[in-house]
Amino acid sequence: MSTTVERRVRTVRESLASTLGEAMAADESMVLLGETVRAGGAQGVARGLYERFGPSRVIETPVSENGIFGAALGLALSGFRPVVEIYSADFLLAVANEIVNDIAKWRIQHGQPGAQLPVLIRGCMGATAGLGPEHSQSMEPFFFHSPGLQICVPSTLENAPALLDAALESRQPTLFLEHRKVYELQGSGTPEPRPAAEPGTAEVVRVGTDLTMVAWGWMRTEAEAACATLAEHGVTVELVDPRWIRPFDYATVVNSVAKTGRLLVLEEAFITGGIGAEILARVTEAFPGRALVATRVAMPDVIHPYHAEMERQILPTAADAVHAALRLVRNQDES
Amino acid sequence: MGAPSGDDLLRLYELMVESRAFDDACMDLLAAGEEVPHFHSGAGQEALSIGSVAMLRPTDEIVYTHRGYAHLLAKGVPLATIAADMFYRRGGTNGARGGVMHVSRPDLGVPGREGVFGTRFGLAAGLALAHSLRGDDGVAVCFYGEAAGARGPLYEALNMAVLWNLPVVFVAENNGWSVNSRTEWLFPGGRMSTVWSGFGIPVTEVDGNDLTAVSSATARAVSRARAGGGPSVIEGLTYRLHPHIWWDDASYVPARELQAWWEKDPIPRQRRVLEEEGMAADRLDDVERRARNRVAETIEAVRGAPFVEWDLEVGVEGVR
């Protein structure tokens, strides 16, 4: 082993931590609040920030979600830029009222439609391996329905810091939902220029002509594997990662489907009332009079089992996406 | 600021009369079959609202309640603004999106109000935390009724307020009722704040219909918070003299109990205090007449003004 300290290959987790640190260093009004943040936060995204910024910028809170989210609203109304860490995004349901009824509606309801309300809510979500039904869910559909909220789901080492920057810079109420498996993703190690990441902008990950696939968060990684397999079958896929679930970049998906004629949404959340349902509806509406060749691959409507192997068999995967994609392409070719 | 005296007391009396006159005018409109959107009478509680808010500076915040006209007036929000929001006329603060339930004047320390009771506690803690982080001596005052006061977020915010020594004062408005439920059915011993004494902070019970008592208690709590002494709780005992809202006939309120509270009406009571202090009766008559005339003119002008122009695109994504 070399004696010089070698820079480890960066992970998404580390990149989020350093992005947050940079943002806090650039603006004294930004404060981080949450449970366990003093010791680095539930997922290490706050690591080093307490030591760097001290107790008035990194505020360790009791396990009091209602109190914390109310306080974040008060801080934002007082000119601060609170970043609130939720221990696990499933727990956002404990503060759905503060988020949906108060934070999302506040400006419009109080006659300040153009005003900023810089509350950034971030935390981990998604299934890893047997964390059970209250620590594994994909939470974006639960909040997707609410006007006044932005929802962002990073998916790679390249886009995670850029999206966090864009979310902070937007100064609008935003849920920034970090998939547990995405934290571990690594990149080339060479810093790339940050891609454009403004709210409501999708990323066309790869260009193709046979099928449009939409996937985000951890599902983007599954989708990329699916695209590689499908290429071996002679199917070229256009892969779109919306990154922003709200506002959603329907135009990019519609433009792609105009070219490919087929749509597959790969989603980790429960299928009923998921984001995929809305994407299919919007794309259908964009092509009046045409039958859309489209399908969703998502989590069935069952709760996540604690048993990791049982859970693994339920979660949507690249293989499921390949299977569904081939059915879409072949059925249509046969007809 | 200590408890008010002299001309200050007269000014507070005028505010009480103004608030009551607004309340009476709304009751009259309702009786005449007119719509008074989301009107919740605050009659009977003016001493508690005004006596406390008057102890604040413009840079202090209040989180007011759904019967909060007196709170807002005392914080400096013009009656015309409150009425314009209520009747959806131009000149209000929220363009008919929030009506009188969501009046806001951040410049006067009125950030707004939540509609699902409970967020106010964390919100007030956050406003106070902002003062504490900035190192200024502002104070946030959070009013709440039996409904919000029974919710868990109060516990969370109190714990945070004590833990972080925040400049926040919680004012419990014990007005006997939560719609048609008696306070005794909801809180042990019919008191909203006794359990909070376990936090080791001052919990003060005051006669909420006694302007001076309310002012003194608030002045103490606020100057303590300003000086870095941390949070405290005041419980004002008062009474809701009118039904909860227009559809409520208040048939559940015993007539003798109501009568007894009308006899403790804080407005004539405050007038007697002023007379005892040597204020001439005709001067008080004059103050009352002027306040009532001003309110009548304001309501007439507001109701005669054009409705707000709707912009349905406001708040639509991409338009904002």
Ligand SMILES: Cc1ncc(C[n+]2csc(CCOP(=O)(O)OP(=O)(O)O)c2C)c(N)n1
């Ligand atoms: C969390 C929540 N639960 C219920 C309601 C419905 N609600 C509106 S007014 C009211 C009663 C309010 O009573 P109280 O707090 O005693 O205030 P008061 O009307 O007596 O001034 C209730 C229950 C609400 N707005 N929010």
